[in-house]
Amino acid sequence: xxxxxxxxxxxxxxxxxxxxxxxxxxxxxxxxxxxxxxxxxxxxxxxxxxxxxxxxxxxxxxxxxxxxxxxxxxxxxxxxxxxxxxxxxxxxxxxxxxxxxxxxxxxxxxxxxxxxxxxxxxxxxxxxxxxxxxxxxxxxxxxxxxxxxxxxxxxxxxxxxxxxxxxxxxxxxxxxxxxxxxxxxxxxxxxxxxxxxxxxxxxxxxxxxxxxxxxxxxxxxxxxxxxxxxxxxxx
Numbered sequence: 740x741x742x743x744x745x746x747x748x749x750x751x752x753x754x755x756x757x758x759x760x761x762x763x764x765x766x767x768x769x770x771x772x773x774x775x776x777x778x779x780x781x782x783x784x785x786x787x788x789x790x791x792x793x794x795x796x797x798x799x800x801x802x803x804x805x806x807x808x809x810x811x812x813x814x815x816x817x818x819x820x821x822x823x824x825x826x827x828x829x830x831x832x833x834x835x836x837x838x839x840x841x842x843x844x845x846x847x848x849x850x851x852x853x854x855x856x857x858x859x860x861x862x863x864x865x866x867x868x869x870x871x872x873x874x875x876x877x878x879x880x881x882x883x884x885x886x887x888x889x890x891x892x893x894x895x896x897x898x899x900x901x902x903x904x905x906x907x908x909x910x911x912x913x914x915x916x917x918x919x920x921x922x923x924x925x926x927x928x929x930x931x932x933x934x935x936x937x938x939x940x941x942x943x944x945x946x947x948x949x950x951x952x953x954x955x956x957x958x959x960x961x962x963x964x965x966x967x968x969x970x971x972x973x974x
Contacts, residue, residue, distance in 0.1 A: 756806065756941055760860060760948035763814045764867075768956060771821055772972030779826025786822065789815035793857065806856060806941065813857030816842030817864045832875065832884040839868050855942045863929075863946035867922065867953030874918050874957075878911045888973070896968040903964035915961075919954050926951040 774782040789811050796808030820839035828834050842861060849858030875881040880902060887898045906912065929947035933940040963971040 753941075753944060756945055757948040759807065759810060760945040761952040763810060763860070764864060764949050764952040764956065766814070767818070767821055768959065768972060771818060772825065775822055775825040779822060783819065783822040783826060786815050786819040789818055797854070805853075809854050809857040810860055810945065811857070812854060813846070813860035813864075816846060816857075816861040829888045830885045832872070832881045836865075836869055836872050840865055850942075856945050859942040859946040860949050863949040864953070866925075867950050867956075870918050870922055871953070871957055874915060877914050878906055880906070899964045899968040899971065899973065903961060903968070906961070919958075922950055922954050 771782060774785075793808040793811030793813075793815060796811065797805045798808075800808060817839070820841045823841065824835055824838040828838060843865065846858040846861045846865075849855060850862075852858075872881070875884070883898075883902050883905075887895055887902060890898050906915070926947040929943045929950065933943035933947065960971060960973065964973070
């Protein structure tokens, strides 16, 4: 009896799926943010490359490659929302979550289809964004955000650094820790559900990894804004 090929075994591994889900959350930090600042139109058009690649893998790559294709389809939704906001609307932080949710109707429908993994990834990322925006509101960062992103290249790093410094108080740090704990607990519940569901287990697994990674990304943004604001990718 012929065993699974290396690629099939590799792509079906739970830890591998978690790795790819986390990697595809981190991707915008290093690629999308600077790209959108330099040329938002081309960055936005790259959505169709991600979407087309994901659909092609899902259609022609076999069952194992379908998982990667589904993930890329989910990433394309997050990528589009990020490009629209950071490219043209970043001085209006109240629009962040609504714009990031541009593909939410399709994702909700996708949960009941074979593309549920990509849909779960996108929705998990959106939940992480919602937590981030709520913390920006509660800590007062959102009110300062327009001044940071509309400042000149010389002034923006200093403004971002000052904004980060203003979070160094007991109440703000307490709120951030509380939000991080909630996210981790929610991700753990998703991980436990992945063990109980056979047909949608990988979807919950991917969603759990994506949500957990948002904690690390937000922490990275905070530390970068505090120590090296020019490298944050936010200005």
